[in-house]
Structure formats: structure tokens, C-alpha cells
Amino acid sequence: MEEARQRHGLWPTATAALGRAMTGAALLAATLKGEEELTLQLVGDGPLGRVVVVASATGAVRGYVEHPEVHLPLKADGHLDVGGAVGQGELLVIRDLGLKEPYVGRVPLVSGEIGEDLAYYLAHSEQIPSAVALGVLVDVDGRARAAGGLMIQLMPGHREETVAAVEQAVQRLPALSRSIDGGRGPRQLAEEHLGALGIRWLAERPLRFACTCSRERFERGLVALGPEELQALLEEQGEAETVCRFCAAQYLFDREDLERLLREASGSAEA
Numbered sequence: 001m002e003e004a005r006q007r008h009g010l011w012p013t014a015t016a017a018l019g020r021a022m023t024g025a026a027l028l029a030a031t032l033k034g035e036e037e038l039t040l041q042l043v044g045d046g047p048l049g050r051v052v053v054v055a056s057a058t059g060a061v062r063g064y065v066e067h068p069e070v071h072l073p074l075k076a077d078g079h080l081d082v083g084g085a086v087g088q089g090e091l092l093v094i095r096d097l098g099l100k101e102p103y104v105g106r107v108p109l110v111s112g113e114i115g116e117d118l119a120y121y122l123a124h125s126e127q128i129p130s131a132v133a134l135g136v137l138v139d140v141d142g143r144a145r146a147a148g149g150l151m152i153q154l155m156p157g158h159r160e161e162t163v164a165a166v167e168q169a170v171q172r173l174p175a176l177s178r179s180i181d182g183g184r185g186p187r188q189l190a191e192e193h194l195g196a197l198g199i200r201w202l203a204e205r206p207l208r209f210a211c212t213c214s215r216e217r218f219e220r221g222l223v224a225l226g227p228e229e230l231q232a233l234l235e236e237q238g239e240a241e242t243v244c245r246f247c248a249a250q251y252l253f254d255r256e257d258l259e260r261l262l263r264e265a266s267g268s269a270e271a
């Protein structure tokens, strides 16, 4: 999360919002396999604009907010006002499972606080009763000190007393970001708060901020503009700089590069 903050130059409320979205997407992606990935989009009318995160089965997470320089006054309870920064709108979850069409689920935003919105999405769009707790701790100097969360889902065939026990555990959950900052990892968090239910550990997956962009990818994008637009770009600017939205990496294409890409674009246009 701290890498994302640095790359995008996020202000505190934006850091909390993207951190919660990245954590939530990573939790949702826990059930993906192989090359599968999912995209989480918060499309709200708040100052952040769109919040977009992609998480993959390999544990790679990348994401951005449309307007990174957002910081709102704290809420009455002292928390960062993520709901105010996101605003009202929709939550979209796009699962690309390698089929022809990706699966898109959409629900209205409940509060824009993201954890609540994900729980609502899971209950209504995927019919899985769930609790989602997400926390990001932003330091006084603006750095992301801690980020993490828990997602609890009731499996088919669960018993009534399990529902009650989970509800109680969820109500007693503390602010997770403080626990994580205090050094607790996912195992300890689960043991501490859900241990009474009996835990069986199935899998563990490391997470990291990682993007899939490359110079080649942006080259293909430039070629796809077509010879006319490339010619105009060459004449008007003489070079092109592209910036990846997901990781803020910059790629510069000078005159020579653009001339080569123009030849490529002209060649493919003729062919």
C-alpha cells in the first residue's frame, strides 16, 4: 500500500480509500486460480472520482484513484472520511475467468466506506452472507503504516449457531489497522477474533503491488492510433510521453521511436 501511495502521490483520505479497495480486492481474489483476475471499481460522485483496483490469483494487486490529491476533514469519530471522498454511486466487480465475456456484478454503494459496500455486494450479487472489515492506518506524515482486513463468508450448509458466533465476533472486531500496525498478521488476527469457531488453515498467498504494463504494451497502443494520428503527434509534439494509470510508470517515446512506430502503423494499414 505504501508503494501505491508513493507512486501515485496519494493524500491521506485517498490513501485510506485506495488501501481499503486494494485490500478488499485482494481478499475477493483469494478464491481465484491460475491467470484469473478481478477488477473492483467504485464509481462515486465524491472528490476521489473513480477508484479502480485489479487483483490476480498470483497475489499481484494494482490500482489507482482518479484524483489522488484528496484529503477531507476527519469524521466525528476521528476516522478518515473515505465515504465522503467516494460519495454515492455504484460498486462494480468484474471477474475475468478467461471465458468469452467477463462476469460483471454491480450494486449501489451503501456508504462508500468500502468494507460495508463489499459485504453488501457479496450478499446481494453473489448471494454469499459475508462480513468484510478493512483498515488502513495513515501516519501523521501521510505514509501508509498498515493496511489489511478480514473477509468472513458463511459456507453453504452452515449451522445457525455459527451465524450467531460470527455475528458476535464481527461486532467485537477492533479497528484492524491498529492491530496490524501492532504486528499482527492474518493468522493472528483470525486466531484472535475467530479462533473460537475452530480454524483449519488451507492456503497462504503473499501479496504485492505489481503492474502488468510495459513499454511494448504502450507501443502497441500508439501503433493502434493509426498512421494519421501518429503523423500528427510527430509534427506537433515530436515525442510522446505515456503514463500508466495503474502504477504511474512513465514511458517516453522520442522522434526516432515515433518514426519507427509510424512505419509500423503504415505497414499494417496497407497490409
Ligand SMILES: [Zn+2]
Pocket (backbone or CB within 6 Å): 211, 212, 213, 214, 244, 245, 246, 247, 248, 249
Ligand atoms: Zn503500470
